[in-house]
Amino acid sequence: MYDVAIIGCGVIGASLAYTLSRYDLRVLVLERENDVAMGTTKANSAIVHAGYDPEPGTLMAKLNVQGSAMMEQLCADLSVEYKRIGSLVLGFSEEDRKTLGRIYENGVQNGVPGLEMLTGEQARGMEPALSADVIAALYAPSAAVIDPWGLCIAEAEVAVRNGAELRLRSEVTGLAEHGDFCTISTTTATYEARYVVNCAGVDAETVYRMTAEPKFKTLPSRGAYYLLDKSSGDLVSHVVFQCPSAAGKGVLVAPTVHGNLIVGPNAEEVRSSTDRAVTAAALDAVATAAKKSVPGVDLRQSIRNFAGVRANTTLSD
Ligand SMILES: Cc1cc2nc3c(=O)[nH]c(=O)nc-3n(C[C@H](O)[C@H](O)[C@H](O)COP(=O)(O)OP(=O)(O)OC[C@H]3O[C@@H](n4cnc5c(N)ncnc54)[C@H](O)[C@@H]3O)c2cc1C
Structure with a gap:
C-alpha cells in the first residue's frame, strides 16, 4: 500500500x-x-512569469508570485539553469496602453516586485532591437527564464x-x-x-473521468515555436512579450538559458492532447507577430521548430 x-x-x-x-x-x-x-x-516558452497576469485575489495569482520568488533557490539547490532577466510587455496602440495599465494594477495588487511603466523610448533604451512603433511597455524585473x-x-x-x-x-x-x-x-x-x-x-x-464526471472540459491549445541559433541569442536581453489577449500571452521573443533565441508561440485549438504538429500557417503567424516586436529577428537562423499543447479548460485558471 x-x-x-x-x-x-x-x-x-x-x-x-x-x-x-x-x-x-x-x-x-x-x-x-x-x-x-x-x-x-x-515544449513551452520556459518563462517563470512575474505574476501580473492572473486575476487578483485568485489562488493562481498568489501561487504565481510566491512560486516566482522561490524558483531561483529551488534551481540553485537542484543545479538547474535559471536566469532572472526580467520581461517587457510591449504596447503599440492606445488600446494596448490601457491593457498595460490594467496588468500593471493587477501586478501591484498581486504583490509583483519592481513593476514599472515605461515609455517607448525608455523600452528601446533597455532593448535597442525593439520596433520604433512601441509606444509604452510594462517592465517586470522578477521574470526569469528556466530549463523546465x-x-x-x-x-x-x-x-x-x-x-x-x-x-x-x-x-x-x-x-x-x-x-x-x-x-x-x-x-x-x-x-x-x-x-x-x-x-x-x-x-x-x-x-x-475514471472516478467522476468532470465539471470542466479540456480545450487543448497548440503553440508553435522557432528556436534560433546561438548567433541570434543576444538580439534581446529580456523576455519580450506583446499585450495578452483572450487567446493567451501572445508571441514572445526571448533568450533561452542555453543562449539561443526562442520565438513563439501562437495559440490554436486542436482536438487531440498529443497533436504537436508544426504547420506552415502557425509559423507564419508567429513570424508576423515576432517581427512586429523585434523587426530584425532573422528566422533564417532557425535550428528547430516545435509545438506544445496547453491544458486550457472551460474554467479559467
Ligand atoms: C505553448 C506553451 C507555452 C507555455 N509557456 C509557459 C511558460 O512560459 N511558463 C509557464 O510557467 N508555463 C508555460 N506553459 C505551461 C506549462 O508548460 C505547463 O503548465 C506545464 O508544463 C504542465 O506540466 P504538467 O506536469 O501539468 O503536464 P505535462 O508536462 O503534460 O505532464 C503530464 C504527464 O502526465 C502523463 N500522463 C497523462 N495521462 C497519463 C495516464 N493516464 N497515466 C500515466 N501518465 C499519464 C503524460 O505522459 C505527461 O508526462 C506553456 C505551455 C504551452 C503549451
Missing part, C-alpha cells in the same frame, strides 16, 4: 514527488511514457533517490475507490494507495 500515488511525471508530478519524498511516506509515480518530461513540460525539463528531471531524480518509486511505461487505465484507499490499474500492474493525485496535464480530464 502506497501513501500517495501520483499520475503523470511532468514538472507538476515531479515537483510533488520531490516535495513528498522529504517525508516518511511511500510515494509512487506512474508515467505512461518511457521517460519523464515528455508532455507539455518539454531540466527541473522536472532533477526533481524526479532526487525523489527517486529519496525512495519514491517511479514506474515508466505505466499508463493509468482505471481508478476504483474503496473507502480509505484506491486501486489504480495501469497497462502493466495494479497498485493500491491511500491518496491519488492527478498530474496528467492535458489528459487530466481523462483521468478525472
Whole structure:
C-alpha cells in the first residue's frame, strides 16, 4: 500500500514527488511514457512569469508570485539553469496602453516586485532591437527564464533517490475507490494507495473521468515555436512579450538559458492532447507577430521548430 500515488511525471508530478519524498511516506509515480518530461513540460516558452497576469485575489495569482520568488533557490539547490532577466510587455496602440495599465494594477495588487511603466523610448533604451512603433511597455524585473525539463528531471531524480518509486511505461487505465484507499490499474500492474493525485496535464480530464464526471472540459491549445541559433541569442536581453489577449500571452521573443533565441508561440485549438504538429500557417503567424516586436529577428537562423499543447479548460485558471 502506497501513501500517495501520483499520475503523470511532468514538472507538476515531479515537483510533488520531490516535495513528498522529504517525508516518511511511500510515494509512487506512474508515467505512461518511457521517460519523464515528455508532455507539455518539454515544449513551452520556459518563462517563470512575474505574476501580473492572473486575476487578483485568485489562488493562481498568489501561487504565481510566491512560486516566482522561490524558483531561483529551488534551481540553485537542484543545479538547474535559471536566469532572472526580467520581461517587457510591449504596447503599440492606445488600446494596448490601457491593457498595460490594467496588468500593471493587477501586478501591484498581486504583490509583483519592481513593476514599472515605461515609455517607448525608455523600452528601446533597455532593448535597442525593439520596433520604433512601441509606444509604452510594462517592465517586470522578477521574470526569469528556466530549463523546465531540466527541473522536472532533477526533481524526479532526487525523489527517486529519496525512495519514491517511479514506474515508466505505466499508463493509468482505471481508478476504483474503496473507502480509505484506491486501486489504480495501469497497462502493466495494479497498485493500491491511500491518496491519488492527478498530474496528467492535458489528459487530466481523462483521468478525472475514471472516478467522476468532470465539471470542466479540456480545450487543448497548440503553440508553435522557432528556436534560433546561438548567433541570434543576444538580439534581446529580456523576455519580450506583446499585450495578452483572450487567446493567451501572445508571441514572445526571448533568450533561452542555453543562449539561443526562442520565438513563439501562437495559440490554436486542436482536438487531440498529443497533436504537436508544426504547420506552415502557425509559423507564419508567429513570424508576423515576432517581427512586429523585434523587426530584425532573422528566422533564417532557425535550428528547430516545435509545438506544445496547453491544458486550457472551460474554467479559467
Ligand atoms: C505553448 C506553451 C507555452 C507555455 N509557456 C509557459 C511558460 O512560459 N511558463 C509557464 O510557467 N508555463 C508555460 N506553459 C505551461 C506549462 O508548460 C505547463 O503548465 C506545464 O508544463 C504542465 O506540466 P504538467 O506536469 O501539468 O503536464 P505535462 O508536462 O503534460 O505532464 C503530464 C504527464 O502526465 C502523463 N500522463 C497523462 N495521462 C497519463 C495516464 N493516464 N497515466 C500515466 N501518465 C499519464 C503524460 O505522459 C505527461 O508526462 C506553456 C505551455 C504551452 C503549451
